[in-house]
Amino acid sequence: MVPLDGIRRVQFGHFTIPDDGDQRAGEKVMVCGYLIDHPDGLVLLDTGIAEGHDEVDELYHPVRRPLDEALDTAGVTTGDIRIVVNCHLHLDHCGGNPRFPDTPIFAQQVEFDAAHREEDYPIVGLYDFPEARYELHGGEADVATGIRVVPTPGHTPGHQSLFLRLPQTGPVLLSGDLYHHTKELNRPAAFVNHASNSLTTRTRAAIEAFVRAEQAQLWIQHDAAHGATLKKAPDYYE
Ligand SMILES: [Zn+2]
Numbered sequence: 455m456v457p458l459d460g461i462r463r464v465q466f467g468h469f470t471i472p473d474d475g476d477q478r479a480g481e482k483v484m485v486c487g488y489l490i491d492h493p494d495g496l497v498l499l500d501t502g503i504a505e506g507h508d509e510v511d512e513l514y515h516p517v518r519r520p521l522d523e524a525l526d527t528a529g530v531t532t533g534d535i536r537i538v539v540n541c542h543l544h545l546d547h548c549g550g551n552p553r554f555p556d557t558p559i560f561a562q563q564v565e566f567d568a569a570h571r572e573e574d575y576p577i578v579g580l581y582d583f584p585e586a587r588y589e590l591h592g593g594e595a596d597v598a599t600g601i602r603v604v605p606t607p608g609h610t611p612g613h614q615s616l617f618l619r620l621p622q623t624g625p626v627l628l629s630g631d632l633y634h635h636t637k638e639l640n641r642p643a644a645f646v647n648h649a650s651n652s653l654t655t656r657t658r659a660a661i662e663a664f665v666r667a668e669q670a671q672l673w674i675q676h677d678a679a680h681g682a683t684l685k686k687a688p689d690y691y692e
Contacts, residue, residue, distance in 0.1 A: 459491035462687040464524045466502035469514040484678040485546050489528050492598045495536030501550030521550040528687035541630025542610040543569040548580050555585030560597050563590040565612025606632045608654025622692040625670035634676045
């Protein structure tokens with residue numbers, strides 16, 4: 455694998471879990487993405503919280519940090535991004551996708567299909583905007599040399615994680631919504647918002663074995679407590 459230059463965590467805001475039967479009702483959920491410096495150009499994992507859906511806003515009370523402002527903390531603009539990856543297509547992960555016309559956006563084919571079929575994906579304009587260039591695949595795929603998407607289904611049908619090796623930090627798995635909390639590690643899934651808890655549980659077991667074998671760090675995107683222990687942009691992991 456080609457050594458990467460580094461990775462920065464950018465913060466996109468937060469939302470609040472609604473009282474719809476989830477034991478975590480009222481909890482604030484941090485939303486972030488990752489900027490990866492690659493010799494071929496900047497890669498962005500996830501693009502923030504979507505706007506424009508009153509029902510969702512009423513339910514989740516999102517507090518958004520605008521995409522330009524979030525990227526500016528790392529000193530970059532949308533025009534600097536060469537490749538976008540979405541761990542899945544829920545609207546707290548791909549809200550800024552329409553800001554990336556003619557830019558390859560990596561997602562799993564089954565996720566893209568689900569986004570056009572299921573009610574968990576209420577803003578079709580995030581997927582079908584003019585000049586959208588989704589790169590759809592079925593399984594593992596190299597986004598760029600040394601950056602690989604690994605399917606981790608369960609939260610959604612086509613959820614995926616990103617695996618990379620940093621020169622100093624070593625291997626890192628960016629696990630998207632496979633977990634929402636560090637305390638979910640090595641446990642079966644029990645969260646009303648997973649499309650399939652049993653599939654999430656099976657995926658977790660496989661990923662935990664993979665992470666052990668690779669001696670990789672596992673970074674959990676929505677976990678504010680875990681996130682507080684990680685550097686945020688402009689600070690880097692090399
Ligand atoms: Zn999420």
